[in-house]
Amino acid sequence: GGIDGNENPRDAAIRELREETGVTSAEVLAEVPYWLTYDFPPEVREKLKHQWGSDWKGQAQKWFLLNFSGKEEEINLSGDGTEKAEFGEWSWLSPEQVVNLAVDFKKPVYKEVMAAFSPYLQ
Numbered sequence: 001g002g003i004d005g006n007e008n009p010r011d012a013a014i015r016e017l018r019e020e021t022g023v024t025s026a027e028v029l030a031e032v033p034y035w036l037t038y039d040f041p042p043e044v045r046e047k048l049k050h051q052w053g054s055d056w057k058g059q060a061q062k063w064f065l066l067n068f069s070g071k072e073e074e075i076n077l078s079g080d081g082t083e084k085a086e087f088g089e090w091s092w093l094s095p096e097q098v099v100n101l102a103v104d105f106k107k108p109v110y111k112e113v114m115a116a117f118s119p120y121l122q
Helices: 009-021 042-052 095-101 104-120
Strands: 026-031 035-040 060-061 064-067
Touching: 009 026, 009 064, 026 104, 035 104, 095 104
Parallel strands: none
Antiparallel strands: 026 064, 035 060
């Protein structure tokens, strides 16, 4: 997802969570205090050029750690019905599993995110 108009990154994260998973029972615990970036590999960049109709070099992302306080039944990968579904399945994972399952070009960012949030993940 992205940030809409004059929306701040924190509000965008909460909105995107609701749109993509239906989850509203979550609170922000922490924020990586800077933007993280990665470049798309040439094959991904080419695929996205055809898919999105423009050339994207990579992404800049703002990361937040949230605490989910709801019940698992709240999680709905059809989201809140405002957007097309983006995910086919979900599961709870350890920080190490998240990094290990990330595509190679995103792993450095995921490692940095987990390091920034490590005080909360003990």
